[in-house]
Amino acid sequence: MEPLVSVLLPARNASDHLAGALESLSAQTLADIEILAVDDHSDDGGLTRALLEAHASRDQRLRALQSPRRGIAHALNHAAAHARGRYLARMDADDTCHPRRLELQAALLELHPSVDACGCRVAFGGDADLCPGYARHVQWVNSLLTHEAMSLERFRDAPLAHPSAVFRAASFARLGGYRQGPFPEDHELWLRWLEADAVLAKRPETLLTWNDPPGRLSRTDPRYAPEAFHAMKADYLARWLAACNPHHPEVWIVGAGRVTRRRAAHLAARGVRFRAYLDIDPAKIGNRPGGVPVLHHRDAPRPGEGFVVSYVSQPGAGEAVARMLQSLGHAPGRDYLLAG
Template sequence: MTQPCPAVSVVLPVWNAAATLPATLESLLAQTGADFEVVAVDDGSTDATPDILAAFAAQDVRIRPARIAHGGIVAALNHGLAPARGRHIARMDADDTCHPQRLALQCAYLDAHPHIGLVGCRVDFGGDRERCGGYARHVDWVNTLLDPTDIALARFRESPFAHPSVMFRAELPGLHGAYLDGPFPEDYELWLRWMDAGVAMAKLPHTLLTWNDPPDRLSRTHPNYAEEGFYSLKGLYLARWLARHNPRHPEVWVVGAGRTSRRRARQLMDQGIAVRAWIDIDPRKIGNRVDGLPVLGREAMPAPGEGFLVAYLAGHGAAEELSEFLDGAGYVQGRDYILAA
């Protein structure tokens, strides 16, 4: 007899995760109020991972293991999407744990909000805040983004979601493409591509996942997560966003005249964006010409509605300070300026 399709399919790529996988699976099997399956794709593990998956599957039919030759996380993710039967897809990684109500709350949210295509949740940082302060601050920032508009505007700074915390409608990969393998983080590329296609994304205010931070995390070790991959990806999609939202397209004013800001702005120029001038607060830079463009103080910025600002400020708290200044002066984020990084 064919079993009815579950509401949620959890896609879980696994590679040599014998030390952490049992806790991950136990946290999934402890879910309350959710009808789900776990499509666990073993990406050619050489440790005890296959035996652990087989043992859990023997005890609970909701665990559906699959094994492929080692091909990396993108291959494993897409292999897991193919047999998934749920109307919603939840992501999970084999070194994280989720709270008992995670799947039920996210599934209920998507069912009640048909205009939302993907929903995340707040996450606990499962790492050493002193040793990994930058990552911890990223988690804190991600947890501030709940509203679809805030998420959409913040996406050019950093990835606005913890990948294993999301749940999305099962039809989205077919409509807008699944995960891609390239010189970029596969999750961030997917969010940018789907949002560019008009998919609205939200986040629950509940903390429903512990996002652990092991030293061998892919974002620390794999070349696809290198810094330049992030920036070239952001430059491409930011240029596309500007073409639709900047009334003065293709002209922008770039806030930040330092070397890093100019390097990021060049990626926009490569996409046909014209930089009118650099805006800075450093008196040593103001009045100079850099890369053929003038460096001006904030007092020379175009008034709200008369020009569009792209801010490249990477210093801790710098973007927040600028946003407070601009909002107080009558500028509106998304209409007069955008924060990037």
């Protein structure tokens, strides 16, 4: 009999934390699952493989696979190719999930056949004082509970915590799996699916602990560096602007600093023209980097007279820009987007 949910779990040199992830899956209230754990060419002397085989001897729902190529995108696609479930659930080897996680997420997908992928709120499994950036990211992700919010915010960062996701297997086949490249595979997946009009949902319950170990890929792999994000996002954002910006190819850019201009330059390389930069720093206002004038925020276009893209990324800056633009009558998605 085919399981309802197939869990895709890549593991590479994961012996320090893999047992906790596997135990949390074995303890799920939804028993109708299979766990496809992929040893992604670990070089830890067989420790990861031994853990998988030991757990499989206790829980016959676990199948230990060996990825044919190194890399998380290949490992996930390899697991998906072996999956038999109606739904595909993501899980990382360093995270743990609430016992009702898969039950509640599968129930949402069963109830709402138009939804392609369902996430949940996540707990930050790290030190918020030592890693405030991750803690803020978790808070932001948890604030996006509707498809509309996740769609509008997708150009800032991945709007759904990847290891919390449960997909329809049919949607995964229709919209495409993971792509390997110089970019974060999870964010690229959400951008590609949303561009294809996929529908996302998120359970309001906190059902997964998203841990933040020092060796996490997003800390160590250059594919997750900020510039890799912005280069990859620019392709999708440029196409979105071409379809949705009534003033295309012209936009106004919030932020005139060197970092902001470098990130916005990815858009210019894709044919988007900058009418002006908007800033509040008196030292920048009046300058013309690359021939583009730097104006004060108060000189932003009125609603209907220009489209604004914000690239500022300091903590709280995007929210401040949104409040400023909304006070002028701008609406997100219609008159502006946050992309920082």
